[in-house]
Amino acid sequence: MARQIKSPDFEKNNFKIPYFSILGGLFIVILFSILWRPLNLDRTVYVPLTPQVETTVTDNIHFSATDDESVEIVNGKPAVVTESSDIPEDEITKDELDDIVDDKDNSVQYTIVRGDTLHDILLRYNVNRNDIYQLTTKFKQLANLRIGQQISWTTDENHNLQTFNWTISSNNIRIYEKLDGNFIESSEIAEVVPQNVVIKGDIKSSFVADARKSGLTSNEIAIITRALQWRLDFRRLQVGDKFSVVLTREMRGKSLSNSQLLGVRVKNGTKDYYAILADDGKYYDINSNSLSQSFFRYPLAKKARVSSGFNPRRLHPVTGQIAPHNGVDFAVSRGTPVLSVGNGEVVIAKYSGSAGNYIAIRHGRQYMTTYMHLDKILVKPGQQVKQGDKIGLSGNTGRSTGPHLHFELHINNKPVNPLTASLPISEGLTGKSKKAFLSKVKSISSQLEF
Numbered sequence: 383m384a385r386q387i388k389s390p391d392f393e394k395n396n397f398k399i400p401y402f403s404i405l406g407g408l409f410i411v412i413l414f415s416i417l418w419r420p421l422n423l424d425r426t427v428y429v430p431l432t433p434q435v436e437t438t439v440t441d442n443i444h445f446s447a448t449d450d451e452s453v454e455i456v457n458g459k460p461a462v463v464t465e466s467s468d469i470p471e472d473e474i475t476k477d478e479l480d481d482i483v484d485d486k487d488n489s490v491q492y493t494i495v496r497g498d499t500l501h502d503i504l505l506r507y508n509v510n511r512n513d514i515y516q517l518t519t520k521f522k523q524l525a526n527l528r529i530g531q532q533i534s535w536t537t538d539e540n541h542n543l544q545t546f547n548w549t550i551s552s553n554n555i556r557i558y559e560k561l562d563g564n565f566i567e568s569s570e571i572a573e574v575v576p577q578n579v580v581i582k583g584d585i586k587s588s589f590v591a592d593a594r595k596s597g598l599t600s601n602e603i604a605i606i607t608r609a610l611q612w613r614l615d616f617r618r619l620q621v622g623d624k625f626s627v628v629l630t631r632e633m634r635g636k637s638l639s640n641s642q643l644l645g646v647r648v649k650n651g652t653k654d655y656y657a658i659l660a661d662d663g664k665y666y667d668i669n670s671n672s673l674s675q676s677f678f679r680y681p682l683a684k685k686a687r688v689s690s691g692f693n694p695r696r697l698h699p700v701t702g703q704i705a706p707h708n709g710v711d712f713a714v715s716r717g718t719p720v721l722s723v724g725n726g727e728v729v730i731a732k733y734s735g736s737a738g739n740y741i742a743i744r745h746g747r748q749y750m751t752t753y754m755h756l757d758k759i760l761v762k763p764g765q766q767v768k769q770g771d772k773i774g775l776s777g778n779t780g781r782s783t784g785p786h787l788h789f790e791l792h793i794n795n796k797p798v799n800p801l802t803a804s805l806p807i808s809e810g811l812t813g814k815s816k817k818a819f820l821s822k823v824k825s826i827s828s829q830l831e832f
């Protein structure tokens with residue numbers, strides 16, 4: 383039984399020297415690998431543009447399922463380009479909800495939530511880094527964004543920032559416009575009249591069509607589907623289902639300048655789904671449980687070296703043309719288990735051109751992840767997966783010159799850096815904020831009666 387523990391002691395005395403020399407050797411290897419990593423990053427073709435990104439790549443990678451702190455070092459060589467292309471042949475099919483969530487004209491409206499910084503928000507939406515830098519360093523007042531405030535911005539097709547609006551209060555808006563490459567600040571003091579509206583509707587054809595008919599704008603429909611994205615698939619709503627919504631609309635003259643969703647209730651069959659806005663700018667159900675879902679930072683059980691980082695401006699090594707690297711390459715040996723970073727539905731699982739064996743998973747309405755160059759695919763299209771499920775084995779298929787995993791994260795159908803993007807955290811409310819929230823629920827849910 384437990385006697386076994388004694389026997390290694392006996393052996394240890396006899397083999398003292400090799401034991402310590404192995405330990406010493408290991409120490410040197412570890413020391414070498416620690417010193418090697420930053421060096422390694424500098425040598426790659428894809429040098430992160432800001433130091434912040436670099437520290438994130440090496441330090442922030444954490445994985446909550448297994449607490450394995452080991453670092454995988456592949457051959458100890460500097461990073462090499464392992465991919466000549468990562469474009470799948472198969473496009474992820476979109477539906478009418480995507481059209482609404484997509485901001486085709488590249489304008490985004492965003493409500494500040496706890497922990498946000500302007501730099502992170504704009505980075506998450508893939509705004510040109512130089513523009514972010516220029517805006518945030520020139521106008522220090524932009525560090526004073528408050529929870530619940532609205533910001534909005536427009537970009538051109540190359541992600542360059544064109545205009546940025548900051549709604550400080552309903553009648554005080556700061557506007558930042560780019561003129562001749564520089565941002566100019568102006569402010570707009572306008573009479574804005576907030577209106578509380580309650581909108582109700584029945585499903586007769588589809589949620590989007592019936593919501594539009596009831597008077598909701600595309601932007602408002604997008605906010606509603608986002609708020610409930612982890613609880614309800616709006617495509618599954620059927621004739622006879624109902625919805626009701628409480629909004630604050632800010633009217634500037636006759637035009638609607640801004641909407642805030644205070645609460646929504648959707649009846650699907652016999653089930654009721656609620657999303658109510660709390661003081662922290664996030665939505666919770668009527669029992670104050672979080673409506674968001676957590677994600678793993680990356681789809682592997684162990685840390686792995688990044689052989690090529692996210693880079694929307696990557697120059698193709700051969701053609702010299704801009705060929706964005708829309709994901710992160712992890713140097714992992716063939717056969718390494720690949721895990722789904724969150725709950726979701728498999729939308730693509732097949733061999734697809736230069737992407738090789740390719741999986742795409744949709745998580746809620748706003749998030750999509752893709753996994754490329756796999757050796758084996760272990761899931762089927764249409765399959766529901768849970769966070770941490772083994773979906774495939776990494777490999778070297780498609781246009782890839784060495785075993786690695788190419789991983790992408792898309793938010794609102796735009797690729798973002800999965801190592802730095804701020805991901806939703808699922809935490810319910812507690813204490814005082816829960817109390818305040820529950821009293822709010824009472825007054826809002828009474829307006830959501832059918």
Ligand SMILES: [Zn+2]
Nearest residue numbers: 465468711788
């Ligand atoms: Zn890649």
